[in-house]
Amino acid sequence: MGKRIDKERNKSDKKQWKLFASGVLYLLPALIVISVFLFYPMLKTLYFSFFVTTAGGVTQDFVGAGHYTRLLQSGAFQTSMWATFKFVLYTVPTGIVFALFLAVIANEKLKGMAFFRVIFSSTLGVSVAAGATIWLFLFHPTLGVLNNILAVFGIDGINWLTSSDWALVSVAITTIWMNIGFNFIVLLGGLQNIPEELYESSRIDGAGYWHQLFKITLPMLSPTLFFVSVVTLINSFQTFGQIDILTGGGPSNSTNLIVYSIYREAFYNGRFGYASAQAIVLFLIILIFTVLQFKVGERKVHYQ
Structure with missing residues (x-):
């Protein structure tokens, strides 16, 4: 009897190993691609951060944590980090709130609302280069639409991209506009997945629009809002294209x-x-913020 049980157990183990091997075989192409384009560059970046390199990227002298020590003492790096945190603060909450506002409006069952849904999500089809170029003209000090609108009200024009007080705000406005399409579509999808029965029950109990919004819509939408907040935060830390086109890192x-x-x-x-040392620091910052979001923010998420 014992031998029979051992035999069946061995057959089961062999079957499990065959299934595992089959799974790995199917995943192998994806694993190769991920290893080549994700894991290898990460390890290479970490390796580079401990060396001084030539202009061609050839490692020369091992400096250990020298680059990281220099970063902590660098005024330019501190300025860069402060600008990054301000940019994230400008773009993430504002972008999510604005997209949520548009999604709530577009979720109303009104005639012609499909047209506005297309308009609200249209920025999703605009590339970073095209979007930044559009705003480059809008921010033009003399020909730009924004300063012309201000002139109508007798307000002096603003040097949107050449003033150190306004440049970061201008890039943030551009980024919010560019990300609004993605956030809008995701949030609208979350709104449309909320069961209508909840609203019908609340109306029977005499609940008004604002009560439904704060007691039903937002709690039921919390998983979608959590996802959007994580993605938007990561994207904000990784913003590059619009800065390169609009300001080139300037002024000052x-x-x-x-x-x-x-x-x-x-x-x-x-x-x-x-x-590479800066890239590793950025990776750690994003990792810390993401973990904090999952540890703190996910507690307030209401899963059905």
């Missing part, structure tokens, strides 16, 4: 966010080791 490094700083150190100054 007021828009020199950490990703753009990494780009300049690597491809302008040829200091790949120093740039």
